[in-house]
Amino acid sequence: MFTGLDIEQLGKQYLSFAEELFGTMSSDWEYGGIEINDNPPHLRYYPDIGKIVISLSEKVRNDDVQLCFQLSHEICHILYPVMNTDDIEIDKRTVLNEGISTFFSILVIKNLCDIQFIIDNLREYNTNYYGAYVLVNELMSLDFQAIKKLRIVEPMINLIKLNHFDDAGVILPIELKIQLLQKFN
Secondary structure, eight states: OOSSOOHHHHHHHHHHHHHHHHOOOOOSSEEEEEEEESSOSEEEEETTTTEEEEEEEGGGGGOHHHHHHHHHHHHHHHHSOSSOSSOOOOOOOBHHHHHHHHHHHHHHHTTTSOHHHHHHHHHHHOHHHHHHHHHHHHHHHHOTTHHHHHHHHOSSGGGOOHHHHHHHTOOOOHHHHHHHTSBOO
């Protein structure tokens, strides 16, 4: 049982907020809702029916912070899925991709808990997500519209290349651009 939050309504609110910050969903997939299972949070693709579903872990059932963090993270991935409907091979994610989702999750839960505890937890137990968050946080502090600008030039985050930053008018140090475009481990 959830702790009083309407998960589907919350998903719609987060999707609207994410699109406002980062641009609209760019995909042939149809959003199919939310499911909960024993796996870690991820997007689940149903190529036979062209739907994409947010799959959350069982941890969300009695923990509003987990629910909001996981849901908001996966909502960002819905904006630019790493699998397309024609070719069901999954593209490798970039640091930028995972950093945006982690940045958004921290933004969403900042009023629900001690956010510094969450950031410290990421730094200690999920260093790859923490590193991606730090880089996107730097990007957003330099240009809060950067993701939206980049997605006008290339809607699919994993397909962004170095020249897209200039094309989008996003001025950053070259080192930051290179780090953001690395494959996420």
